[in-house]
Amino acid sequence: MQNNDHSDRDALNDLPNGVKLSWGLGKQPSRGPKGELSVKKIVDAAIAIADQEGLAAVSMNRVASSLGFTTMSLYRYISSKDDLLILMQDAICEVAIPPETDGSDWREQMRAYLKACTDIFCSHPWFGDLSITSIPLGPNNLQVIDWMLRTMRDFPLNDYEKMSILLLISSYARSTGIIKRDMVRAIQAGGSAEAFTGLNYSAALKQLVQPERFPSLHPIVMSGAYTGENESENTVGDDFDFGLERILDGIQHYLDIKRED
Structure with missing residues (x-):
C-alpha cells in the first residue's frame, strides 16, 4: 500500500507547477502577512491586465506593481510566468455549467x-x-x-x-x-463591420474575379453571395x-x- 501511495505522489509531482497550483496542491508560503497575497489575487490581477492591454503586457513585475508588492513577493506564490499563464487560462475557463435535466436534447x-x-x-x-x-x-x-x-x-x-x-x-x-x-x-x-461582409468591395471583385482564372468562384461573386449582397x-x-x-x-x-x- 505504501508503494501505491508513493507512486500516486510521484504521478502528481509530474504535473506542471501551474497545474498543481490550480488544484490547490502547491505549498503556501509561510513567511509574510497572511491574507495580503494569494494565488487567486495574483491570477485575477494578471487577467485584468491581459483583458485591458493584451497578453504581452503581462509580466511578473507588472502584476506585482499592480498589487503593490515586489516581484519577489509573487515568486513565493507562483514560481514563473509560465505557471501564471497556466493558472490564468484555467481561471477564465470557469463557466456556469447548466444543470442536467431529464430528456434534454x-x-x-x-x-x-x-x-x-x-x-x-x-x-x-x-x-x-x-x-x-x-x-x-x-x-x-x-x-x-x-x-x-x-x-x-x-x-x-x-x-x-x-x-x-x-x-x-x-x-x-x-x-x-x-x-x-x-x-x-x-x-x-x-x-468597419462591412469589411467582414465584403459589401464595400463587391463591385471591385466583380471586375477582378474573372471566370477564366476563377471558374468556380466567379459565379459566387457575381451572385453577391461572396460579399453578403x-x-x-x-x-x-x-x-x-x-x-x-x-x-x-x-x-x-x-x-x-x-x-x-
Whole structure:
C-alpha cells in the first residue's frame, strides 16, 4: 500500500507547477502577512491586465506593481510566468455549467457548450493567443470537458469516439471564437463591420474575379453571395451556426449508423 501511495505522489509531482497550483496542491508560503497575497489575487490581477492591454503586457513585475508588492513577493506564490499563464487560462475557463435535466436534447447541449467556449475568446481576447502545450489538465478545463462528455453519456460510442467528437466540437469552438474575437478587435481599432461582409468591395471583385482564372468562384461573386449582397435571399442564416448544425448532422448520421450495427 505504501508503494501505491508513493507512486500516486510521484504521478502528481509530474504535473506542471501551474497545474498543481490550480488544484490547490502547491505549498503556501509561510513567511509574510497572511491574507495580503494569494494565488487567486495574483491570477485575477494578471487577467485584468491581459483583458485591458493584451497578453504581452503581462509580466511578473507588472502584476506585482499592480498589487503593490515586489516581484519577489509573487515568486513565493507562483514560481514563473509560465505557471501564471497556466493558472490564468484555467481561471477564465470557469463557466456556469447548466444543470442536467431529464430528456434534454444533446444537440441543444452541444450548442450551449460551443457558445460558452466561444464567449471566452470574446470576453478574454488574449485567450486565443495562448499556445496549446498539452492536453487540458486544470480543474476548470476538465469540468467543461466533463460537461461535454455528459451530453454523450447515452451515445452508442466507445470512449475514443466520444473524445474525437469532443475534439471536433472544441476545435470548431476555438476557430469560430478566434474569428469572432478578431472581428471585435478590428472594429474596436476603427475598422468597419462591412469589411467582414465584403459589401464595400463587391463591385471591385466583380471586375477582378474573372471566370477564366476563377471558374468556380466567379459565379459566387457575381451572385453577391461572396460579399453578403442580397441578404434577404440567404436561407442559411449565420455562417457559424450553419457550420455547427452541419457538424451536429454528421454526428447524428454517425450515431444512426452505429445503432444499426
